[in-house]
Amino acid sequence: MVILVVEDNLLNQELVTDLLEMSGHTVVTADSGESALTIARQQPFDLILMDVSLPGKDGLTITAELKADPATRHIPVVAVTAHSMVKDRERILAAGCEGYVTKPIDVATFAAEVERFIRK
Numbered sequence: 290m291v292i293l294v295v296e297d298n299l300l301n302q303e304l305v306t307d308l309l310e311m312s313g314h315t316v317v318t319a320d321s322g323e324s325a326l327t328i329a330r331q332q333p334f335d336l337i338l339m340d341v342s343l344p345g346k347d348g349l350t351i352t353a354e355l356k357a358d359p360a361t362r363h364i365p366v367v368a369v370t371a372h373s374m375v376k377d378r379e380r381i382l383a384a385g386c387e388g389y390v391t392k393p394i395d396v397a398t399f400a401a402e403v404e405r406f407i408r409k
Contacts, residue, residue: 290335312400322351341370349384356385
């Protein structure tokens with residue numbers, strides 16, 4: 290599977306990339322929402338992992354733009370966030386995300402959490 294990881298924190302980006310590649314996935318990274326939009330329109334992805342707290346346009350705004358675009362609306366987007374209260378969940382789902390994975394990332398379960406979104 291090819292996964293786009295949108296994460297502005299380099300350490301988090303490297304951790305997520307390593308975990309996904311060790312599970313056999315191909316990973317492409319973007320460090321901003323704007324670059325994620327450009328990349329997502331240039332090649333097919335099976336999943337997008339979207340950091341919610343991005344500089345400039347936040348991850349939920351970028352998700353809404355991806356879901357409004359016929360070229361990218363079919364790609365499942367999963368938020369990756371430290372925000373996991375009920376209202377945060379509602380905002381994440383309302384923006385078009387299929388779900389979310391919480392930070393800090395649990396290295397023992399992260400790949401399996403991502404896999405369940407790919408299988409849907």
